[in-house]
Amino acid sequence: MLGLMQSQPLLISSLIDFAERHHGDAEIVSRRVEGDIHRYRWRDVAVRARQVAHALDGMNLLFSDRVATLAWNGYRHLELYFGVSGSGRVLHTINPRLHPDQIAWIANHAEDQVLCFDMTFLPLVQAVHARCPTIRQFVALCDPDKLPADSGIPNLVSYEAWIGGQPAAYEWPSFDENSASSMCYTSGTTGNPKAALYSHRSTILHAYAAALPDVMCLSARDAVLPVVPMFHVNAWGIPYSAALVGAKLVFPGPAMDGKSIYELIEAEKVNYAAGVPTVWQMMLGHMKPNNLRFSTLKRTVIGGSACPPAMIHAFRDDYGVEVLHAWGMTEMSPLGTLCTLKNKHLSLPAEEQMKIRLKQGRAIFGVDLKIVGEGGRDLPWDGKTPGDLYVKGPWTVREYFKGEGGDPLVDGWFPTGDVATIDADGYMQITDRSKDVIKSGGEWISTIDVENVAVAHPAVAMAACIGMKHPKWDERPIVAVVKKPGAQLTRDELLAFYEGKVAKWQIPDDVVFVDAIPLGATGKMLKTRLREMLKDYHLPAN
Ligand code: AMP
Numbered sequence: 001m002l003g004l005m006q007s008q009p010l011l012i013s014s015l016i017d018f019a020e021r022h023h024g025d026a027e028i029v030s031r032r033v034e035g036d037i038h039r040y041r042w043r044d045v046a047v048r049a050r051q052v053a054h055a056l057d058g059m060n061l062l063f064s065d066r067v068a069t070l071a072w073n074g075y076r077h078l079e080l081y082f083g084v085s086g087s088g089r090v091l092h093t094i095n096p097r098l099h100p101d102q103i104a105w106i107a108n109h110a111e112d113q114v115l116c117f118d119m120t121f122l123p124l125v126q127a128v129h130a131r132c133p134t135i136r137q138f139v140a141l142c143d144p145d146k147l148p149a150d151s152g153i154p155n156l157v158s159y160e161a162w163i164g165g166q167p168a169a170y171e172w173p174s175f176d177e178n179s180a181s182s183m184c185y186t187s188g189t190t191g192n193p194k195a196a197l198y199s200h201r202s203t204i205l206h207a208y209a210a211a212l213p214d215v216m217c218l219s220a221r222d223a224v225l226p227v228v229p230m231f232h233v234n235a236w237g238i239p240y241s242a243a244l245v246g247a248k249l250v251f252p253g254p255a256m257d258g259k260s261i262y263e264l265i266e267a268e269k270v271n272y273a274a275g276v277p278t279v280w281q282m283m284l285g286h287m288k289p290n291n292l293r294f295s296t297l298k299r300t301v302i303g304g305s306a307c308p309p310a311m312i313h314a315f316r317d318d319y320g321v322e323v324l325h326a327w328g329m330t331e332m333s334p335l336g337t338l339c340t341l342k343n344k345h346l347s348l349p350a351e352e353q354m355k356i357r358l359k360q361g362r363a364i365f366g367v368d369l370k371i372v373g374e375g376g377r378d379l380p381w382d383g384k385t386p387g388d389l390y391v392k393g394p395w396t397v398r399e400y401f402k403g404e405g406g407d408p409l410v411d412g413w414f415p416t417g418d419v420a421t422i423d424a425d426g427y428m429q430i431t432d433r434s435k436d437v438i439k440s441g442g443e444w445i446s447t448i449d450v451e452n453v454a455v456a457h458p459a460v461a462m463a464a465c466i467g468m469k470h471p472k473w474d475e476r477p478i479v480a481v482v483k484k485p486g487a488q489l490t491r492d493e494l495l496a497f498y499e500g501k502v503a504k505w506q507i508p509d510d511v512v513f514v515d516a517i518p519l520g521a522t523g524k525m526l527k528t529r530l531r532e533m534l535k536d537y538h539l540p541a542n
Pocket of ligand 1 (some may be wrong): 233253302303304305306307325326327328329330331334352361416417418430432433
């Protein structure tokens with residue numbers, strides 16, 4: 001017997017309809033590429049998203065055709081999020097930090113029909129447009145008078161001219177909720193990038209889950225600053241969840257430096273922010289020497305890379321801000337786990353609570369986790385045994401776009417490529433990427449643990465731990481370190497700093513000072529490149 005409730009497909013268009021009707025006056029504030037601040041409201045987003053839909057219909061774009069963006073976090077990008085997907089097309093957010101060759105490859109692979117781009121990326125589009133034959137229309141996200149006369153890009157129109165004359169009313173189409181809504185290519189550090197293809201259903205379920213109290217805890221009382229880019233995994237789904245709950249959104253545009261982010265938080269009374277550790281490192285680096293304080297910021301979600309304990313401490317102790325450590329990946333829309341305490345933890349001393357907060361957190365309902373060892377054997381949830389982390393759920397990929405890379409699943413589970421422990425309370429802690437793990441004398445050494453100790457040293461700006469071949473122990477860790485500007489630090493001082501913080505055999509064998517640690521397009525450390533940089537390095541004999 002079937003239930004007798006109405007069956008209404010879960011569609012992204014319903015989010016913007018809801019936002020317009022129920023919290024149409026909540027603000028959307030954006031720092032624009034032009035440098036000024038733009039402000040309007042959710043009801044305006046809804047009108048302009050419908051104009052986007054008309055513009056796409058006017059081009060006779062088919063259902064599921066791809067519309068690409070190369071854009072910062074801003075209001076026009078937000079309108080495309082709803083207008084493109086709502087009208088049945090697929091929003092393809094491209095990461096502008098990728099190499100132009102890779103961008104051209106991705107646009108061709110996705111068979112993008114339209115490319116909407118911020119003027120910052122005009123030179124990039126000029127460099128690649130001739131190699132992207134499927135793109136019929138280029139749309140510069142600007143006013144008509146900002147469009148250069150001699151860009152050399154054919155079929156170029158300004159966004160405001162493109163949507164300007166379109167009617168404000170539009171009837172969103174209804175279709176299967178499993179239809180594709182947006183896509184995001186993985187960073188692709190090895191081989192060609194592969195695309196996760198999200199559906200309307202997966203996006204809406206993720207939006208509901210992300211807003212839950214033990215996940216991002218978003219509400220109509222929040223002013224949210226997503227520093228995490230809309231060009232990578234839909235800014236962790238915040239645009240959708242914010243529409244669902246009616247939060248105010250504050251977009252930083254291209255100004256991602258510590259000073260600009262701090263000023264925006266203060267000016268717009270932001271109480272909630274989300275971003276990767278490097279962004280917050282820049283912001284704290286600006287605040288400390290200038291003796292600055294937050295007047296409204298209360299919580300920040302940090303993920304994308306392991307959040308160093310020193311950062312969680314600094315936010316809490318120096319600024320009174322609660323850090324929520326999160327873990328996820330492109331293939332998971334992206335949220336997998338988030339770290340909040342349980343009731344029974346509330347009476348624990350602060351330092352005991354901190355040990356829990358440092359973990360990547362508990363699974364969200366909608367995400368199943370397990371850790372496996374050799375031969376796919378399930379490993380215990382004892383908080384000690386590391387294993388390959390597998391996931392499954394309604395917003396985890398089943399396969400990649402165009403079947404790229406073959407069947408990624410193992411018995412229905414997606415292998416994340418991360419190595420983790422899970423404790424009896426279900427708190428997961430990432431110890432490594434599987435390709436970065438160090439096995440020394442038969443024991444695992446977590447590169448993240450080694451890095452966390454180094455970055456807790458006041459003279460260290462960034463640290464990356466890699467394994468080096470060792471005749472007796474197979475591998476031994478070394479740590480590559482970037483010093484803070486003007487800071488003094490010797491190898492021996494840093495090694496002494498490890499004493500008492502980790503077991504003796506986990507202390508790295510050496511410290512290599514470098515000017516910079518190579519970062520990938522999503523801000524993660526590129527250890528493959530670091531290994532190449534250090535290919536002539538030899539461990540000290542001892
Ligand atoms: P991406 O698909 O580019 O978002 O990268 C996903 C990967 O980032 C994960 O598989 C992890 O290796 C890493 N990652 C994300 N969040 C965290 C975190 N909180 N701690 C450690 N690694 C993380």
